[in-house]
Amino acid sequence: MTEHEISVTVNGTLHELKVESRTLLVTALREQLGYTDTNVGCESSRCGACTVQVDGTPIKSCTRLAVQMDGASIETVGALGEEGKLNPLQKSFQETHGLQCGYCTPGMLMTADAFLQTASDPSREEIREALEGNLCRCTGYHNIVDAVELAAERREADQ
Template identity: 65%
Template sequence: MTEHDIELSVNGTEHELTVESRTLLVHALREELGYTGTNVGCESSTCGACTVHLDGDAVKSCTVLAAQADGSEIGTVEGLAEDGTYAPIQEGFQKEHGLQCGYCTPGMMLAANDLLERNPNPDEEEIREAIEGNLCRCTGYQNIVNAVEFAADEMDGGAEAAADGGEPVEGTRTSEDERSESSRRTKQVEGDD
């Protein structure tokens, strides 16, 4: 089997490794470099559990050969938090109950974070479109949408404060009460069989 010497920058840390030609990026990240937050699900680009950022774009790492990523900057779920502080998307998933079993969560967070980097104030339709390539068998998606809205509000509040030279302010797009009411209505609809 042909091997390749490659260099990857993962969450800002430089790595040099040797991989076989057939090694997928997801396996290089998990097995060679220890970034186990990136999950292996379908290995056919269906579920999105393996989503990472590759040179600034959200990609399913089960569809990229590690050798193709040579010289690239990779972002994984482990790189979202800085200095032990949750990133807004992580805080949103926690506060809005955007996870249950958690298997899809790393990929879901990275897909959502990709959206928020491109569009800091998405509407619900844009959020649903951004995460449509990521499957979740547990939550019914509404709490995930709420989590992304929460993150957008947090990021927007931080941006407003930075522009004003002050402390972060609470976002105003969707209130926590509105998200809770939306979540309650969704649970009622899902429960009506």
């Protein structure tokens, strides 16, 4: 199998690594670089548990090859907060009980964060549409939508 040398910046840290042509981004993140905050769910792009942001755009990391990411800036959910301090979106999830088992939460947070970067005063329907590629098998989404709505309200109030 052919190996490729790539450079990626993950959560602000530059990494150089060798990956096989077939290595998925989620596998490289978790197994080679140790970013286990990105979850492996369905490995078929249906659940969104593996969502990360690449150059500011949310993608399902089980659908991209690591070699495609050469030179990219990648953010996992670990980039959202600081050690011991939640960011406003994470805090909203905590306050509204927007998680239950927590398995889908990293992907939900990364998708919601990217959505809120461009959405101004989103409706509940717009929030649901933004999150539709992320599955939660526990909560029924009501509290997740509440969390994103609360975070959006707080961002509006801070501006």
